[in-house]
Amino acid sequence: xxxxxxxFDRIPQExxxxxxxxxxxxxxxxxxxxxxxxxIARKAGISIGSMxxxxxxxxxxxxxxxxxxxxxxxxxxxxxxREGSFRQQLLELLHTALRYxxxxxxxxxxxxxxxxxxxxxxxxxLSSRVEKVSVNYYHHMLQAAVNRGELRAxxxxxxxxxxxxxxxxxxxxxxxxxxxxxxxxxxVGERAExxxxxxxxxxxLIMRCLQ
Amino acid sequence: xxxxxxxFDRIPQExxxxxxxxxxxxxxxxxxxxxxxxxIARKAGISIGSMxxxxxxxxxxxxxxxxxxxxxxxxxxxxxxREGSFRQQLLELLHTALRYxxxxxxxxxxxxxxxxxxxxxxxxxLSSRVEKVSVNYYHHMLQAAVNRGELRAxxxxxxxxxxxxxxxxxxxxxxxxxxxxxxxxxxVGERAExxxxxxxxxxxLIMRCLQ
Numbered sequence: 001x002x003x004x005x006x007x008f009d010r011i012p013q014e015x016x017x018x019x020x021x022x023x024x025x026x027x028x029x030x031x032x033x034x035x036x037x038x039x040i041a042r043k044a045g046i047s048i049g050s051m052x053x054x055x056x057x058x059x060x061x062x063x064x065x066x067x068x069x070x071x072x073x074x075x076x077x078x079x080x081x082r083e084g085s086f087r088q089q090l091l092e093l094l095h096t097a098l099r100y101x102x103x104x105x106x107x108x109x110x111x112x113x114x115x116x117x118x119x120x121x122x123x124x125x126l127s128s129r130v131e132k133v134s135v136n137y138y139h140h141m142l143q144a145a146v147n148r149g150e151l152r153a154x155x156x157x158x159x160x161x162x163x164x165x166x167x168x169x170x171x172x173x174x175x176x177x178x179x180x181x182x183x184x185x186x187x188v189g190e191r192a193e194x195x196x197x198x199x200x201x202x203x204x205l206i207m208r209c210l211q
Numbered sequence: 212x213x214x215x216x217x218x219f220d221r222i223p224q225e226x227x228x229x230x231x232x233x234x235x236x237x238x239x240x241x242x243x244x245x246x247x248x249x250x251i252a253r254k255a256g257i258s259i260g261s262m263x264x265x266x267x268x269x270x271x272x273x274x275x276x277x278x279x280x281x282x283x284x285x286x287x288x289x290x291x292x293r294e295g296s297f298r299q300q301l302l303e304l305l306h307t308a309l310r311y312x313x314x315x316x317x318x319x320x321x322x323x324x325x326x327x328x329x330x331x332x333x334x335x336x337l338s339s340r341v342e343k344v345s346v347n348y349y350h351h352m353l354q355a356a357v358n359r360g361e362l363r364a365x366x367x368x369x370x371x372x373x374x375x376x377x378x379x380x381x382x383x384x385x386x387x388x389x390x391x392x393x394x395x396x397x398x399v400g401e402r403a404e405x406x407x408x409x410x411x412x413x414x415x416l417i418m419r420c421l422q
Contacts, residue, residue, distance in 0.1 A: 031329035033244035109328040116327065117320040118242030120389030131397040138398075159412050162398040166381045167374055178331030186342040187349075187373040201370050209419040 003064035008054035019044050019054070024065055028106040032113050032122075037061055063125060066114060069107045070126070076100055077137050086145035087207055090164070094199040097168050101175035108176040138164060142210070151210045160210055167202060171195065214275035219265035230255050230265070235276055239317040243324050243333075248272055274336060277325060280318045281341040287311055288348050297356035298418055301375070305410040308379050312386035319387040349375060353421070362421045371421055378413060382406065 008016065022044040026035040037058045041051035055061040081092055101108045114123050138161035145151045173180040175195060185192040192198070219227065233255040237246040248269045252262035266272040292303055312319045325334050349372035356362045384391035386406060396403040403409070 028328055031242065031244050031327060033242050034329065112323075112327040113329070115388070115390045116242060116323040117239055117388055117390075118245065118324070123390055124393075131394060135397050156412055156416060158399045158402070159409070159416055162381075162395065163378055163413070163416055165398070166377050170373075170377045177326070177328055179326045179328075179334055182334075183342060184373065186346050187376070188369045191369070198370070201367055202374070205367060205370055205374055205420050208421075209416050 003060045003067060004055055005053065011054075019046065019051075020065060020068060023061055024069075024106045024110060027062060027065065027113065028109040032058075032062060032119055059122060063122065066110065066123075066126060069104075069110060072104065072107065073100075074133050077133050080137070082141070082144075086141070086148075086150045086210070087203065089141055089145075090206065091200065091203050093164075094168060094171065094203055095196065097172040098175055098195055098199060101172045105176035108172060112173070112177060134165065135161060145210075155210060163209065164206060167206060171199060171202060214271045214278060215266055216264065222265075230257065230262075231276060231279060234272055235280075235317045235321060238273060238276065238324065239320040243269075243273060243330055270333060274333065276318075277321065277334075277337060280315075280321060281337070283315070283318065284311075284341050285344050288344050291348070293352070293355075297352070297359075297361045297421070298414065300352055300356075301417065302411065302414050304375075305379060305382065305414055306407065308383040309386055309406055309410060312383045316387035319383060323384070323388060345376065346372060356421075366421060374420065375417060378417060382410060382413060 019040075023035075023040045026040050026043065035058070037051055037055070038048055040061070041048050044051075055064065076096060080096060081089065084092075113119055139157055142151065142155065142157045142160055146153060146155055146157070170180065171184075174184040174192065175181075181192065188198065230251075234246075234251045237251050237254065246269070248262055248266070249259055251272070252259050255262075266275065287307060291307060292300060295303075324330055350368055353362065353366065353368045353371055357364060357366055357368070381391065381395075385395040385403065386392075392403065399409065
């Protein structure tokens, strides 16, 4: 079930994208509770009446956006190469995560809200498809490399996937979020200025647990 | 500068703790924007007038709580053993992180709010002392183990500290937060039921990057 109403499908793509862009920015910067569907309509130059003909509630608008973000992430995962050495694939994953965060900083920061306890009941309404896509991607990538003999045979694949994703996620958040960039600076100082280079070093470090 | 007013110092410790407990729970469960100083006063059985004689604003009450959480974390770090092998120290760190999260689930979840972009300007008002304490702890622990020859001589200590803390933090959040527990389940399935055992396996995996 989509979170928007049929009316929303009938307006031009450009207008749909415009509403989403404004809404993502409002939710990411003000937080779910402080953002309002009226404020978003006003900023998007749309009447409140139209807005409610597209979405039943703020909750549905928020879920529609998060769902769109999941779609985007799914596409990112699908476009990742499944060729080359494991090291090359991990490097590509880290750099793609950084590029995604730079291209969609508000969307990336939106997940900081999704992670809070306040929004946990709401997040449960979301399909878990993105988690499935990412977990499957990691498992497949790790298993194939174990099969090729690039990684050790007794590797704890589920836990290795979790460790990898924890670090990809935190680096990605350091791209777009004030708190996470600040935290990273505390750990690595000026090296936080060059996240691409840091991603290369992180790749080397992660490779060691897996081999 | 403390975030509370002098009057707050003059009430009994028990009453101060009670106000903090209620406030932590409200902020953690409803989020910063949705929680109100009036609602907290009501739940704590305290008049609004008294509440404002203790704290100038919701912002100050929130910062006072986060600061108290930092104090708690500092104490946790100070009490960690600096004896034993590196592996023993890392195990102790992981298990202490889990115990802290189980004992203080609301306080632990409060940091999910501190991490959001919405609260970034507010977080900047906090001292960075907890980050300093934890970063120093990791650096010291890693450097000492390199010096003893337990970890490899060319280890990238700042980045290793960051990788360790990323994983400690995510495991700790899986203890108290709905979203993070759900995410962990996607990665490791039923093993998410026994976080202590998972911490042991995570310790083994992390050790490999460092040796």
